[in-house]
Amino acid sequence: MSQPARNSAEEDAPLKGHSFDGIEEYDKKLPNWWLWTLYGAIAFSFFYWFYFHWVGNPESTAQRLDRRLGEIALAAAASGGAELDNAALWKMSRDEKVVADGRKTFLTQCVSCHGADLKGGIGVNLTDKDWIHGGNPTEIVAVLTKGVLDKGMPAWGPVLGKARVAQVAAFVLSHHTEGEEIRIVPSPTQSATAPAAAAAP
Numbered sequence: 791m792s793q794p795a796r797n798s799a800e801e802d803a804p805l806k807g808h809s810f811d812g813i814e815e816y817d818k819k820l821p822n823w824w825l826w827t828l829y830g831a832i833a834f835s836f837f838y839w840f841y842f843h844w845v846g847n848p849e850s851t852a853q854r855l856d857r858r859l860g861e862i863a864l865a866a867a868a869s870g871g872a873e874l875d876n877a878a879l880w881k882m883s884r885d886e887k888v889v890a891d892g893r894k895t896f897l898t899q900c901v902s903c904h905g906a907d908l909k910g911g912i913g914v915n916l917t918d919k920d921w922i923h924g925g926n927p928t929e930i931v932a933v934l935t936k937g938v939l940d941k942g943m944p945a946w947g948p949v950l951g952k953a954r955v956a957q958v959a960a961f962v963l964s965h966h967t968e969g970e971e972i973r974i975v976p977s978p979t980q981s982a983t984a985p986a987a988a989a990a991p
């Protein structure tokens with residue numbers, strides 16, 4: 791058997807002395823380019839970690855996930871493809887962009903009855919814990935969509951569409967926190983169709 795040819799650089803390095811199935815190993819220094827790539831990567835990882843987690847990116851991964859899920863829920867609502875549940879609507883209510891879009895709708899469509907501070911007027915207060923039709927997110931979406939026509943609350947579903955109803959519901963919800971008390975109260979508004987005698991004692 792003839793020995794395989796060795797170049798001079800290989801001959802400089804001593805053999806390590808072990809043999810696996812006839813394969814032997816030279817005891818050679820790692821090339822400098824390889825070592826500097828490794829050191830460079832270690833240095834880069836430090837700066838990258840510092841930048842990514844502390845400086846350049848104030849939003850945490852969890853916050854970014856929440857925001858993206860909110861955007862997805864909103865896109866799903868806009869397409870009419872998915873029904874929004876309470877959890878999705880609460881998420882949307884913590885999303886600045888969704889809430890800002892909802893505020894715009896509120897200031898053009900709702901402010902005349904519910905007031906700029908949402909404390910009511912012709913319409914009822916939307917910031918307190920008293921709810922006539924329920925204070926859960928899906929109940930708010932339902933009352934927005936269908937309205938309470940005989941009490942003077944228009945049906946917004948056909949006017950705004952699903953996505954903008956969801957945004958304005960998120961804006962209302964941004965004045966509330968998940969899990970807070972919900973008190974069901976009777977409507978203060980006298981029904982336009984109910985007999986007057988029913989309201990007067």
Ligand code: HEC
Nearest residue numbers: 899900903912913914921922923924938941942943977979
């Ligand atoms: C023309 C006046 C008017 C406008 C405009 C109006 N609302 Fe109302 N809204 C009312 C009245 C009146 C009620 C109370 C209904 C009742 O007594 O059952 C009400 C009730 C509600 C409720 C239910 C409150 C509860 O306690 O259950 C929500 C939520 C609501 N409005 C949100 C909105 C939003 C959001 C808009 C804008 C897209 C809007 N409203 C526009 C008059 C209005």
